[in-house]
Amino acid sequence: KAGVTQTPRYLIKTRGQQVTLSCSPISGHRSVSWYQQTPGQGLQFLFEYFSETQRNKGNFPGRFSGRQFSNSRSEMNVSTLELGDSALYLCASSLATGWTYGYTFGSGTRLTVV
Amino acid sequence: KQEVTQIPAALSVPEGENLVLNCSFTDSAIYNLQWFRQDPGKGLTSLLLIQSSQREQTSGRLNASLDKSSGRSTLYIAASQPGDSATYLCAASLEGSGGSNYKLTFGKGTLLTVNP
Numbered sequence: 236k237a238g239v240t241q242t243p244r245y246l247i248k249t250r251g252q253q254v255t256l257s258c259s260p261i262s263g264h265r266s267v268s269w270y271q272q273t274p275g276q277g278l279q280f281l282f283e284y285f286s287e288t289q290r291n292k293g294n295f296p297g298r299f300s301g302r303q304f305s306n307s308r309s310e311m312n313v314s315t316l317e318l319g320d321s322a323l324y325l326c327a328s329s330l331a332t333g334w335t336y337g338y339t340f341g342s343g344t345r346l347t348v349v
Numbered sequence: 350k351q352e353v354t355q356i357p358a359a360l361s362v363p364e365g366e367n368l369v370l371n372c373s374f375t376d377s378a379i380y381n382l383q384w385f386r387q388d389p390g391k392g393l394t395s396l397l398l399i400q401s402s403q404r405e406q407t408s409g410r411l412n413a414s415l416d417k418s419s420g421r422s423t424l425y426i427a428a429s430q431p432g433d434s435a436t437y438l439c440a441a442s443l444e445g446s447g448g449s450n451y452k453l454t455f456g457k458g459t460l461l462t463v464n465p
Contacts, residue, residue: 241392268452278438278455291452325392327453337383337398338453342391 237262239328239341247347253314256344260307260328267309268338269301272323281324284309285331316348351376353441355456362429363464370424370459372439377417379441383453384413384424387436396437397424429463436460 240259248254260267269281280293284303301311307328313320323345327338352375362368372382381400385393397406397413399422405414412425422439440453 239392270453270455277457278440278453280452280454283452293452323390327393337381337395339395340385340393345390 239326239339241324241326241341241344243344244342245345245347247349248316250316250318250348252316253312254316254346255310255312256324256326256346258309258311258326258328258341260309260326261339264328264330264339265307266329266331267303267307268327268329269309269311270325270327271295272325272343273321278325281311313346318348321346321348351379351441351443351454353439353454353456355437355439355459357459358457359460359462361462361464364429364431366429366463367425367427368429368461370426370437370439370461372422372424372456374420374422374441374454376441376443377420378443379417380443382413382415382422382439382441384411384422385438385440387438387458389435393438426461429461431463431465434461434463 242257266285268283270278272278282292282301283290287303298314303309323343325343326341329338330336354373356371383398384396387393399406399415410427415422436458438458440455
């Protein structure tokens with residue numbers, strides 16, 4: 236059974252550009268969450284989608300946005316990139332509500348902003 | 350606001366030793382607690398999930414316990430091996446309605462090194 240797939244694995248972008256990251260959840264999973272991991276702040280919650288609806292959003296500026304498609308695949312977008320956006324972005328999927336089934340994480344996308 | 354703390358931040362042990370990693374949380378109204386392992390530069394691998402109604406979960410050499418009343422969880426690793434070297438993270442999700450229970454709050458992790 237395929238796991239959570241994130242693409243691309245690595246990205247290098249310039250300040251001011253925008254970037255789109257993709258996440259394909261485990262087949263049958265309807266919930267997708269996004270997390271940012273940095274050495275200083277650790278893992279921080281970005282947002283969570285279920286059946287194409289954003290159910291919760293973390294404390295990130297509006298430059299961070301996301302969406303979920305009808306096939307449960309999700310994308311997150313960061314506009315006007317800043318150096319501080321350099322991080323490992325992790326996607327997690329869950330069958331339905333995460334608290335019952337737990338979360339499965341992908342390998343992440345390493346974003347470097349120069 | 351839920352806060353999760355992991356102690357120690359780093360731990361180095363000789364191979365074969367049994368060890369305990371600690372996780373504490375400020376809000377006892379958690380719905381579940383999940384332990385993960387992260388290898389350098391990689392994603393998270395789920396180790397154990399403990400529902401709030403459970404006291405412990407076991408998988409192979411791993412045993413995780415949960416005490417909601419004291420706000421603590423422990424991960425016990427028996428007979429440690431060099432391959433266990435990684436960062437171990439605990440994460441809690443909150444009980445209740447609304448958006449708060451649709452996310453995990455993570456600790457900063459414990460970096461474990463098992464020396465041959």
